[in-house]
Amino acid sequence: MKKLFLFVLLATAIFSCKKSNENWQQAASNPEFLRRTQSQLTESIIHDIFAPPVSSRIYMYSALAAYEALAAGNSNYQSMVGQLKGFKKVAKPEAGKEYCYPVAAVHAYLTIGKSLTFAQEVYVDFEKKLEQDYKATGIPSDVYERSIAFGDSIAASIMNYSKGDNYKQTRGFRYTVTQKKGTWVPTPPAYIDAAEPYWSKIRPTTLDTSSQFMPPKPYEYDMAKGSKYYDMVMDVYNTINNLTEEQRNIANFWDCNPFKMNITGHAMFATKKVSPGGHWMAIVTQTSRQLKADIYQTSEAYLLTSMAVFDGFISCWDEKYRSVKVRPETVINEVVDKNWQPVLQTPPFPEYPSGHSVISGAASVALSSVLGDNIAFADSSEMQYGLPVRNFKSYKDAAEEASISRLYGGIHFRPALDLGLEQGRKVGNWVITKVKTRKK
Missing domain, CATH: 1.10.606.20 (Vanadium-containing Chloroperoxidase; domain 2)
Known part of the structure; x- marks a missing residue:
């Protein structure tokens, strides 16, 4: 009878741990984390008054970073490497390690957005709240930190890719107005x-x-x-x-x-x-x-x-x-x-x-x-x-x-x-x- 009780107790504990693990995975994968981050980036772009074409560049590289982080952990999606002009490589996760790819994706999106905008102070409170909400999901600390590090690696790859788009070379040039009618x-x-x-x-x-x-x-x-x-x-x-x-x-x-x-x-x-x-x-x-x-x-x-x-x-x-x-x-x-x-x-x-x-x-x-x-x-x-x-x-x-x-x-x-x-x-x-x- 005692052995049966211990078996039931152990089975319940294993089931509870498995259910808890599934819960944090599901909670940390909530798309609202990404939507919130996109909205925050928009507020930053508005604050900095970027011209519409420049804003489109910021959105594109940020979105690319998030997508690449997610594609690394989902076999149904494929990387944009080799599909976009000049995009030749992107960081990969370490084999055999556990990641929360949605966390990496949101972090990569935010990191690119911060890198391409000016007013860093507008992100401070947002980042604190984002981290608090992620940790409230129950995500293990080692998985969280490893996922953040992977997001940083993805962002570094995307920033390196962005350097070849001729943006820097086109800064400071002005258009000379002509007097031609029309x-x-x-x-x-x-x-x-x-x-x-x-x-x-x-x-x-x-x-x-x-x-x-x-x-x-x-x-x-x-x-x-x-x-x-x-x-x-x-x-x-x-x-x-x-x-x-x-x-x-x-x-x-x-x-x-x-x-x-x-x-x-x-x-x-x-x-x-x-x-x-x-x-x-x-x-x-x-x-x-x-x-x-x-x-x-x-x-x-x-x-x-x-x-x-x-x-x-x-x-x-x-x-x-x-x-x-x-x-x-x-x-x-x-x-x-x-x-x-x-x-x-x-x-x-x-x-x-x-x-x-x-x-x-x-x-x-x-x-x-x-x-x-x-x-x-x-x-x-x-x-x-x-x-x-x-x-x-x-x-x-x-x-x-x-x-x-x-x-x-x-x-x-x-x-x-x-x-x-x-x-x-x-x-x-x-x-x-x-x-x-x-x-x-």
Whole structure:
């Protein structure tokens, strides 16, 4: 009888330990850890006021680091080594050792994000809380420390990869404004220099060249009544003059201007908001949560979306600084109505094509490939700026609204939207064709 009691006691203890082990593994693999970290990175990017293309670079390398850490521990996913341009090697875990790969992934994401942003103080409290929450899962201390070290190794590999993308070499160069009619000039109210004029020189993740998906040549400047260019200008002018409340709401919702300059009398101050890429990363966060995606699928969605946005900006900026087209505000003020103003503040770079249209088209395709087509969702990412939730039938639906919002904002001509959206979809389809995340 005594032996039977000891046997039952031992069996219960073993079962309890096994159950406890399963509990911490499940708790530490909660995708909310990754989603929280992504949101924190966005707050840091907003704080530091990075230009939209630069923000896309930060998101992409961070997402790549998280994905690589997770792929190392899941046989269903494969590394991006050999699939991305110039990506030749990544750190590997030590054989025979126990890791919590989700912990490594979140740490790698955060480490890259910190390395590529400036204000380190914004991470202090977040990191403390993150560590507390991980340890509260019951993860063994040796597994936790080993996983953090592996995350550091992955981050070091990704930072080494990033050094070859020509980013450092393109810093400090400025665009020289020409006096040719119809070409871009700085716009009110701050007349800021052209942003990232050499972004097309940045190494893409998948594109053969930055001009691979070059859009059709834009209309030549011609303000003669009845010309296609004139009709295009008047389309913007009349749209803004007859804007509905719903159209204004759409424009403001998709504004995504990281640095809006406000001028009141002699005082000037900036309003900081999420970038276009940051808005789409927030959509990944919201819809992966809605669909109850696990940390692997969530990371996959962050990766492919950020890659599509990153390559989309390179493709878009290639044409922007080739055609160097003037903004609606400049033409309308010079020729049509000197007192006319757009609804949104005009961003500091050439008009054609629309960056938001390109990256939204690219992101919607990439995201659909992971989480599915026709996913209806409520987008609350702009609530922090006092804007209401907007509902969409699909990622494609959201991308189309993001694109037309630039017409309602008065900052783009319609061809830049329609052709930009088409260009972005080509980029997105290229990305999901060129790289394979799943082994089966």
